[in-house]
Amino acid sequence: MKPKIEISHILNRQQFWRTSTHFLSRQKFDLHAITLCRTAKLGRHIDYCEKCSEVRISYNSCRNRNCPKCQATYREKWIAKREEEVLDVPYFHTVFTVSHKLNDLFLHEPELMYNLLFKTVWETVRTFGSKSLEGEMGMIAVLHTWGQNLSLHPHLHCIIPGGALCNGKHWKGSDKTGKYLFPAKALAKMFRAKLVDQIRKNDTSKAYFDQSIAKSCFEKEWVVYAKRPFGGAKQVIEYLGRYTHKTAISNHRLLDYSQGKVTFSYKDYRTGANKKEMTLSDVDFIKRYSMHLLPKGFRRIRHFGFYNGAIKKVKIEKIRKSIGQKTPQKVEWDWIK
Ligand SMILES: [Zn+2]
Ligand SMILES: [Zn+2]
Structure with a gap:
């Protein structure tokens, strides 16, 4: 099911991050990529499966590894x-x-x-x-x-x-x-x-x-x-x-975005993984989200020992x-x- 609210919606409506000095340029780059993902701005492509002959036409994805939409494919x-x-x-x-x-x-x-x-x-x-x-x-x-x-x-x-x-x-x-x-x-x-x-x-x-x-x-x-x-x-x-x-957060956890406030669900592990809701201003939400954009080229999955080399x-x-x-x-x- 397509989520009702997406991070890209928040980033498009509240665009302070484009000019704010709070963000590093690499963070702005990632946020910008997320706003473009699967939109007409990145063009479209056709996928064809030889096994079942299914044809799919879709907008191109941004391929940014900080983008929640692109992760399923990589996974x-x-x-x-x-x-x-x-x-x-x-x-x-x-x-x-x-x-x-x-x-x-x-x-x-x-x-x-x-x-x-x-x-x-x-x-x-x-x-x-x-x-x-x-x-x-x-x-x-x-x-x-x-x-x-x-x-x-x-x-x-x-x-x-x-x-x-x-x-x-x-x-x-x-x-x-x-x-x-x-x-x-x-x-x-x-x-x-x-x-x-x-x-x-x-x-x-x-x-x-x-x-x-x-x-x-x-x-x-x-x-x-x-x-x-x-x-x-x-x-x-x-x-x-x-x-x-x-x-950091999947689109499915975003519950509401109205009047500049973002509400999302989370599990509180201190109270036996109870499901709770949190509301932040969109500005704070974007700031928190950006803390988790990793440096460019940083490998977040690594193999060691006999799994490496x-x-x-x-x-x-x-x-x-x-x-x-x-x-x-x-x-x-x-x-x-
Ligand atoms: Zn993407
Ligand atoms: Zn974890």
């Missing part, structure tokens, strides 16, 4: 590709969250901080893998920068196969039952130490990071949320798709051989261009 392509890599082992979903004391730093140095987030999360998982399994782990990590109400809430969703490739040959499961990866509290502790250490070492972060922020980072435990493994390979891929190509395919084949899994067929993809 399906991405999922099809992942099917070639999935292993017949338990997978774990682990979410790494940072202290909100670092929000200013994330807001002003997004590229540096999001890169450090990926780096230190992987360093943590890699260290646990080599210490307790004596092998190489694999991980797919997806960056989300938002909380449900569009606030800044950087966190990394990590999908981790429960085990490691040992001696480049054998698969070693994280435990015999397949229900357990690493203790979440220990992961959180190491991750926090690594991230704070990296920030300390970095000169550009100094303006938004001092001794008192560093101290406050250690006052409270950081949250690493670990979910038990999901079903088989197919479920893993579907599950991944829910996280990989999200934008030139010999990824070789490593995956080695693991499959070790666990007795057949190589899945290559997925054909001829519909979405």
